[in-house]
Amino acid sequence: FERPMSAKPPFYITTAIAYPNGVPHMGHAYEAIATDCIARFKRLDGYDVRFLTGTDEHGIKMLQTAQKAGVTPRELLARNVPRFEAMVEAFNLSIDDFIRTTQERHHASSQAIWAKMAANGDIYKSTYAGWYSVRDEAYYAEDETQLNEQGIRLGPQGTPVEWVEEESYFFRLSAYQDRLLAYYAENPGFIMPEARRNEVVSFVSGGLTDLSISRTTFDWGIPVPGDDKHIMYVWVDALTNYITALGYPDTEAELFKRFWPANLHVIGKDIIRFHAVYWPAFLWSAGLEAPKRVFGHGFLFNRGEKMSKSVGNVIDPFDLAATYGVDAIRYFFLREVSFGQDGSYSHEAIVARMNADLANDLGNLAQRSLSMIAKNLDGVVPQPGPLSPEDEAILALADGMLEKSREAMEGQAIHHYLAAVWNVVAEANRYFAAQAPWALRKTDPARMATVLWVTAELIREVGILVQPVMPESAARLLDLVVVPADERGFDRLGAGHRLPAGRVLPAPVGVFPRYVEPETAS
Numbered sequence: 001f002e003r004p005m006s007a008k009p010p011f012y013i014t015t016a017i018a019y020p021n022g023v024p025h026m027g028h029a030y031e032a033i034a035t036d037c038i039a040r041f042k043r044l045d046g047y048d049v050r051f052l053t054g055t056d057e058h059g060i061k062m063l064q065t066a067q068k069a070g071v072t073p074r075e076l077l078a079r080n081v082p083r084f085e086a087m088v089e090a091f092n093l094s095i096d097d098f099i100r101t102t103q104e105r106h107h108a109s110s111q112a113i114w115a116k117m118a119a120n121g122d123i124y125k126s127t128y129a130g131w132y133s134v135r136d137e138a139y140y141a142e143d144e145t146q147l148n149e150q151g152i153r154l155g156p157q158g159t160p161v162e163w164v165e166e167e168s169y170f171f172r173l174s175a176y177q178d179r180l181l182a183y184y185a186e187n188p189g190f191i192m193p194e195a196r197r198n199e200v201v202s203f204v205s206g207g208l209t210d211l212s213i214s215r216t217t218f219d220w221g222i223p224v225p226g227d228d229k230h231i232m233y234v235w236v237d238a239l240t241n242y243i244t245a246l247g248y249p250d251t252e253a254e255l256f257k258r259f260w261p262a263n264l265h266v267i268g269k270d271i272i273r274f275h276a277v278y279w280p281a282f283l284w285s286a287g288l289e290a291p292k293r294v295f296g297h298g299f300l301f302n303r304g305e306k307m308s309k310s311v312g313n314v315i316d317p318f319d320l321a322a323t324y325g326v327d328a329i330r331y332f333f334l335r336e337v338s339f340g341q342d343g344s345y346s347h348e349a350i351v352a353r354m355n356a357d358l359a360n361d362l363g364n365l366a367q368r369s370l371s372m373i374a375k376n377l378d379g380v381v382p383q384p385g386p387l388s389p390e391d392e393a394i395l396a397l398a399d400g401m402l403e404k405s406r407e408a409m410e411g412q413a414i415h416h417y418l419a420a421v422w423n424v425v426a427e428a429n430r431y432f433a434a435q436a437p438w439a440l441r442k443t444d445p446a447r448m449a450t451v452l453w454v455t456a457e458l459i460r461e462v463g464i465l466v467q468p469v470m471p472e473s474a475a476r477l478l479d480l481v482v483v484p485a486d487e488r489g490f491d492r493l494g495a496g497h498r499l500p501a502g503r504v505l506p507a508p509v510g511v512f513p514r515y516v517e518p519e520t521a522s
């Protein structure tokens with residue numbers, strides 16, 4: 001890797017790596033979209049961003065799914081991994097790397113971190129006897145499980161657990177309890193949102209037992225260095241992906257030096273324990289730093305029902321994007337669902353957002369104001385006259401969006417950032433209606449020109465700020481006001497870089513289509 005030296009501050013952000021035991025579902029796409037939005041926001045805000053995603057290809061779950069389908073794990077991967085790669089294209093994910101845990105680089109990296117942990121005295125051989133959930137790929141203490149009405153024992157996530165008793169290597173997790181608790185206390189922003197932090201603190205405070213980190217009853221995984229009979233516990237290998245992608249075990253690699261520790265691991269709430277307890281302990285044991293933040297987002301429910309392959313209500317994200325448009329889907333999920341909370345979606349809710357927020361509020365504002373410039377000013381951005389208090393007020397409100405958005409995004413409150421932008425869009429519509437430039441056309445054309453200039457400038461600012469959530473539509477919006485490609489960063493927001501007069505605009509075209517039901521369309 002040759003990278004130009006950058007004076008920009010580094011920002012390393014990752015998604016979880018999904019199990020490709022099936023095709024991607026909307027939960028996977030949601031996590032990827034949210035992470036992409038944060039990555040794009042940071043890039044536009046002047047950071048040197050590295051964004052990683054990928055697939056978690058080992059483990060018992062993968063093996064069993066393959067066996068049930070009558071194929072080898074590699075055949076299962078050949079079937080499903082291309083769909084995850086296609087999701088990157090389909091959802092316009094601005095990734096820098098896609099890691100697959102079956103890659104050679106990852107084999108080497110996982111064996112290296114294991115060897116480091118062993119050299120540190122944190123790994124010993126014993127016998128594991130306890131509960132394991134294949135669906136979660138997780139070990140659970142007996143008191144975390146319970147019997148359901150059918151007498152089936154379930155883990156805390158509601159998945160069946162099975163009794164496992166075999167020779168296993170253990171990781172001395174118990175030795176890290178105090179250091180973990182101290183880390184949580186000193187870094188209150190390490191686990192977000194707060195509900196997730198409380199959950200983890202209470203789990204760790206309750207006492208940590210050593211963790212079984214190898215199995216001998218199957219072979220689909222990375223062998224333990226020096227003891228091929230043992231296959232590493234899939235989570236040891238999975239978590240290590242985040243450093244493999246930076247060149248580990250070469251800690252002198254340029255990417256590693258620049259981007260580790262990670263700024264943000266974006267994951268779902270069901271896998272917080274792995275990231276906020278096991279992962280820092282593994283890293284410390286290997287002499288590495290813990291990540292700066294782990295954010296556990298909520299779960300998506302289709303019409304209020306939990307999506308799962310077994311329930312059969314998994315919505316294909318590719319279908320959603322084809323039906324409503326990628327940007328509409330990206331906007332819908334990031335605006336509708338408070339990031340960190342669970343969320344629900346339905347056709348009606350998506351259409352309501354598309355038509356109200358996008359087609360009406362933002363789309364119409366652009367269309368109405370820019371077509372007035374086209375019709376009345378030969379499509380040329382006018383020179384504004386003296387600004388009225390109303391003009392000053394709406395411009396100041398727009399100039400204030402960046403600070404509000406940054407503040408929200410500091411805490412991954414993506415929905416607050418979007419609410420701040422759409423508050424300005426709503427005010428801009430009120431401004432436009434109150435100034436009624438169409439009525440000024442005959443009575444006061446100079447004033448009309450000023451109002452149209454102000455509105456076009458608002459479109460420029462909003463266009464720049466919505467790029468992280470709707471990259472394509474925002475680009476088209478910015479094309480309508482002819483903002484050059486190198487003037488679309490957040491450093492161009494505000495009073496210092498107003499829309500220059502004299503710019504010739506293209507004929508405005510609609511950027512946000514209204515959703516019309518197929519039945520009524522014909």
Ligand code: ME8
Binds near residue numbers: 015030299
């Ligand atoms: O957990 N709504 O993989 P995974 C929102 N391989 N998010 C959801 C979701 C839903 N309905 N269902 C799943 C794994 N997710 C491991 C990760 S990381 C080193 C290893 C999220 O395919 C889930 O919370 O089961 C996780 O963050 C991601 O999708 C991948 O889930």
